[in-house]
Each structure stands twice: as structure tokens, then as C-alpha cells.
Amino acid sequence: MYIEIKEIGPEGLAISRSIGAFRLPLSGRDSIQVDTVHLSGELNKDADGISFAGRIETAAKLSCSRCLEEYSLSLELPFDLFYTTEPESAAAADNRIDDDLITRVHYDGVRIDLQALLSEQVYLGLPLKPLCRPDCLGLCPRCGTNLNEGDCACAEKRTEDPRLRVLKNLL
Ligand SMILES: [Zn+2]
Ligand SMILES: [Zn+2]
Structure with a gap:
């Protein structure tokens, strides 16, 4: 044109x-x-x-x-x-x-x-x-879930109190 x-x-x-x-x-x-x-x-x-x-x-x-x-x-x-x-x-x-x-x-x-x-x-x-x-929340760097569509299982682990995790590992 x-x-x-x-x-x-x-x-x-x-x-x-x-x-x-x-x-x-x-x-x-x-x-x-x-x-x-x-x-x-x-x-x-x-x-x-x-x-x-x-x-x-x-x-x-x-x-x-x-x-x-x-x-x-x-x-x-x-x-x-x-x-x-x-x-x-x-x-x-x-x-x-x-x-x-x-x-x-x-x-x-x-x-x-x-x-x-x-x-x-x-x-x-x-x-x-x-x-x-x-x-835009992007993708979870661990599992690749699109975080705009909701949290992935990794999010729960991330928000877990690290002191509890230490305890859990001992059990
Ligand atoms: Zn995006
Ligand atoms: Zn994830």
C-alpha cells in the first residue's frame, strides 16, 4: 500500500x-x-x-x-x-x-x-x-503454575513457619 x-x-x-x-x-x-x-x-x-x-x-x-x-x-x-x-x-x-x-x-x-x-x-x-x-504475578519458579490463576502448592510451603518445618523434620 x-x-x-x-x-x-x-x-x-x-x-x-x-x-x-x-x-x-x-x-x-x-x-x-x-x-x-x-x-x-x-x-x-x-x-x-x-x-x-x-x-x-x-x-x-x-x-x-x-x-x-x-x-x-x-x-x-x-x-x-x-x-x-x-x-x-x-x-x-x-x-x-x-x-x-x-x-x-x-x-x-x-x-x-x-x-x-x-x-x-x-x-x-x-x-x-x-x-x-x-x-502480573508470573509463574511459580518451582512448579511453573500461573500464579494469576491461583496459588500453587509451593505457596503453602513458602508461608510455613520455618521453625515448624525444623520440628517436622525431627519427627
Ligand atoms: Zn502475565
Ligand atoms: Zn509452585
Whole structure:
């Protein structure tokens, strides 16, 4: 899915599109399922390139880093990009845009690849340590029970008074 630069008039171009679900490859053989995306934003031409600011709304299926259960994370990702045909090295040396919040993206000068934009922004928007909920209890390190679903037998042993255990061992 692309936006052709010639579609952008002198007054800019506002877009609002739904883009079908896709799988986002991660490092290694992993990938995650990303739901239908709603992408909205505005493109404006200037002498040096195309500015594209907007937001992405979607949800991704992630595995909780504590309990390993799969859950759905809602994502609302604002972005502020500047598409330029200048090679990256030239862009880096160019200080005309000193706002760090704007990310420069190299492109071919003809069209903007929305799928590449989505993949990049969703990837950047994923948490480093996904949690199904902020207070996820995780798995018991001894028996592997998901502690969100209830205590395991190990919990009783843990809360037992150690002095009683010594006594029990003597009996
Ligand atoms: Zn969890
Ligand atoms: Zn346990």
C-alpha cells in the first residue's frame, strides 16, 4: 500500500485508511500478529521532502514476559516523519531540521510505502518487557503454575513457619 507523491496537492493531503491485519517479523524466527490498523495523518510537500505526521491505532498479540500467556495490547502510536530523497549520510550532516522528534526517512521520491511505515512504527511502539497486566504475578519458579490463576502448592510451603518445618523434620 502506497501513497503516490503526485497525490499530494499544494494544500497537502489528509488520509484516513484501514489496513488489514499482518504479521510483523521480529528478530530470529519470531513474529507477532498485528490487528487491522487505522492510519490517519496529513502529508505536506516542501522543497526538501515530504512531512507526514499522524497516528496509528491497532492492537498486537504479545506474550507476557512474566506468565508467558498471550494477550492483546492496544497501541496508539503518534508519528512525525520527514521523507527525504537525500542519502542518509547527507541527512545526518544536515542540521536544517533540529527537532529531534522528527524522524527522517529515506525514500525514492515517488511514493511512500505505508506498510514499511506501519511495520517500523509498530515495532518501535512495542514494549521491551510486555506484561499482560502491570501486576502480573508470573509463574511459580518451582512448579511453573500461573500464579494469576491461583496459588500453587509451593505457596503453602513458602508461608510455613520455618521453625515448624525444623520440628517436622525431627519427627
Ligand atoms: Zn502475565
Ligand atoms: Zn509452585
